[in-house]
Amino acid sequence: MSSEFALYGYFRSSAAFRARIALNLKGIKPELRFIHLLRDGGEQHTPEYKAVNPQELIPTLVHDGHTITQSLAIIEYLNEIVPEPPLLPKDAYGRAHAREIAYVVACDIHPVNNLRVGRYMKKLYNTSDDDTARWHRHWIRIGFDALEAVLSSSPETGKFCVRDAPTIADICLIPQIANARRVKLEIETWPTIARIEAHALTHPAFDAALPKNQPDAE
């Protein structure tokens, strides 16, 4: 499958990174449309892109006449229309466990550290880049401490977050780890997370989705 899909993204966005991993795992090569989040105040704010995605966020997937926003909705959609390989375990509890890990990242870590949140704090409280990095580290630490507690003790943990195949949990976790490194956190603080990352990056779907491997990488 190829040109019937289009993905709006940006190399450094961890939400777009998630969508890239899911597309790679499903063997889909979408047409790539680049939205530079910093250039000219952010290309996500142009009227053209706002017509595609009223939230002015990336990623957005276009498929079969439909426009789908929100990386997690894109991942679940891809998993429903292309069932193999599955991005969720087969059993209800396994699925719940994979999703809860995904949501720790996607609901409780990532949004609080989103670019627009840092920008609004700067506007309100004149925060510096160091303040923003401290803010990021705080929320990543809290989230990763909880995830490490879960992953290091759960009998469900395998080579990946849930057993031995990649799921939506790894699709969310690996991009968040890249963000953690950008604010100088030592991933080895969380040994189970570090081990899962090392394993995931041996998988071509994860490697090919890395920011540095994108056509728009700087």
Place this chain on the structure above:
Amino acid sequence: MSSEFALYGYFRSSAAFRARIALNLKGIKPELRFIHLLRDGGEQHTPEYKAVNPQELIPTLVHDGHTITQSLAIIEYLNEIVPEPPLLPKDAYGRAHAREIAYVVACDIHPVNNLRVGRYMKKLYNTSDDDTARWHRHWIRIGFDALEAVLSSSPETGKFCVRDAPTIADICLIPQIANARRVKLEIETWPTIARIEAHALTHPAFDAALPKNQPDAE
């Protein structure tokens, strides 16, 4: 179904409110376990509750020997083990659309306004309660403006967010509207959202889940 489920929650938590709506829609009456988020610095931080949920957040669902955290994982799990009535449309695009609306609330509005975020800002920048309310209004406005643009223009919008039956989208939206009112936003600013709320509250599953109708309401 009844005592085989237990829910840890708090009347005012909008994430717990979501779980209550989903349980009500499925006709499940769980054993209720109350975690007061403010008393004694927050009962979610006790060692006993941290052993249940290492994130120290609510809600948590206990079922069949499993502990499931994250409201969205709970909703998807309930929908898988009790298929009727469905909390997602049957077709892949309808499901994606319901989920994207849910995630606008659950990823991009709610976490940025979480209690712990306001507390950390207060610690760092000595913010006042008015500052916190302004912060909440800012993120709700941005999110609701985008949602109103989607809901007012999508052919999928019906009596509920997606067609004429409640889905995960409404389960996330209605509690967020309650939060918006708490910071004095006029919901009528977003007429489609206001119309959907008015309709949803005629449904007993939504009404019974309201904070004021909980045993621990203050």
